[in-house]
Amino acid sequence: MYETILYEVSEGIAVVTLNRPDKFNAFTAVMNKEITDALKQAQKDADVRCIVLTGAGKAFNAGQDLSDVAGGGDVDYGAFLRDRYNPMILQFQKTEKPIIAAVNGVAAGAGMSVALACDIRLASEKASFVNAFVNIGLVPDSGGCYFLPRIVGIGKALELAMTGEKVTAEEALRIGLVNQVYPAESFMEDALAYARKLASLPTKGIGLIKRTMYKGLEMGLEETLEYEAFAQEAAGSTEDHKEGVTAFMEKRAPRFTGR
Numbered sequence: 077m078y079e080t081i082l083y084e085v086s087e088g089i090a091v092v093t094l095n096r097p098d099k100f101n102a103f104t105a106v107m108n109k110e111i112t113d114a115l116k117q118a119q120k121d122a123d124v125r126c127i128v129l130t131g132a133g134k135a136f137n138a139g140q141d142l143s144d145v146a147g148g149g150d151v152d153y154g155a156f157l158r159d160r161y162n163p164m165i166l167q168f169q170k171t172e173k174p175i176i177a178a179v180n181g182v183a184a185g186a187g188m189s190v191a192l193a194c195d196i197r198l199a200s201e202k203a204s205f206v207n208a209f210v211n212i213g214l215v216p217d218s219g220g221c222y223f224l225p226r227i228v229g230i231g232k233a234l235e236l237a238m239t240g241e242k243v244t245a246e247e248a249l250r251i252g253l254v255n256q257v258y259p260a261e262s263f264m265e266d267a268l269a270y271a272r273k274l275a276s277l278p279t280k281g282i283g284l285i286k287r288t289m290y291k292g293l294e295m296g297l298e299e300t301l302e303y304e305a306f307a308q309e310a311a312g313s314t315e316d317h318k319e320g321v322t323a324f325m326e327k328r329a330p331r332f333t334g335r
C-alpha cells in the first residue's frame with residue numbers, strides 16, 4: 077500500500093500512477109522511494125510483463141515539489157539527488173521489463189527526466205514537456221543530461237535545457253521525444269493497448285534488448301558485439317525463443333509466456 081502512488085497489476089501490466097493531482101504530482105521524498113519500490117516489485121513479479129507510468133489528474137509530473145526546497149540556499153542539492161533521485165532513475169534501468177511513460181499532461185523538471193528514463197514515451201495530445209530546471213537556475217538532473225541528448229540530439233537538447241521552453245505533444249513527436257501521440261479522450265485506452273502488445277511479447281528477450289541497447293550506448297563496436305553474443309546466448313535459452321521458432325515452422329502465431 078502506497079501513500080503517493082497507485083500500483084495496480086492487470087493483464088500482465090503494472091500501472092504506476094503518480095497520485096498527488098492537486099500538486100501536479102510533484103515529487104516528494106516518499107514518492108521517490110515509492111516509485112523505486114514499485115519498480116522493484118514489478119521486476120520481481122513474473123506476472124508483470126510491461127510497466128506503465130502515468131499521472132493522476134491534469135499533469136504527468138511537475139518535478140520536485142518546490143515547497144520542499146523553497147529558499148534554495150539551505151538545501152544540499154547534491155545529497156538530495158544522491159539520496160532520492162539517483163537510486164530511482166537507476167531502478168528504471170535495472171528493471172528488465174519494458175517501461176512506458178504514458179504522459180497524460182505536463183512533464184516538467186525531474187518529471188520530464190523520468191519520462192526520458194522510460195523506454196517508450198506515449199503522449200496525450202494534451203501533454204507537454206518543460207525542461208524547467210533553467211527557470212529556477214538549476215541544471216537538468218535525474219538523468220536529463222544523459223537521456224535528452226541521446227534521444228533528441230545534442231543541439232535540440234541544449235536548446236530545450238537552456239531555454240526551458242514548453243514543447244507541445246505535436247512538436248515532441250516531430251523531434252522524436254515521444255513515440256506516439258493519441259487523442260486525449262482515449263489516451264489511457266490507447267496507452268494500455270500499446271502496453272498489452274508489449275506484454276504479449278518475449279519478456280526475457282525484451283529485457284535483454286533493453287540491457288544490451290543501453291549498454292551499447294556506452295561501449296565501442298567490439299565490446300557491443302561481444303555483449304550481443306552474451307545476450308543472445310541467454311535469449312536463445314528461453315522458452316519464448318523455442319516457441320517463436322516452432323510457431324514460425326508450424327506457420328501459426330506464437331504464444332509467448334514471458335519465460
Ligand code: T3D
Pocket residue numbers: 098099100102137138139140141142143145151153156157182184185186187206208209211212214217
Ligand atoms: O532539490 C532539488 O530541487 C533538486 C531536484 C530538482 C528536480 C526538479 O524537478 S527541479 C524543477 C522543479 N519543477 C519546476 O520548476 C516546475 C514548476 N512548475 C511549473 O513550471 C509549472 O507549474 C508547470 C509548467 C509544471 C505547469 O504550468 P501550468 O501553468 O499548467 O500550471 P500552474 O498553474 O503553474 O501549476 C498548477 C498547480 O500546480 C499550482 O498550484 P495551485 O496554485 O493551483 O495551488 C502550482 O503551484 C502547482 N505546482 C506546479 N509545479 C509544482 C507545483 N507545486 C509544487 N511544486 C511544483 N514543482
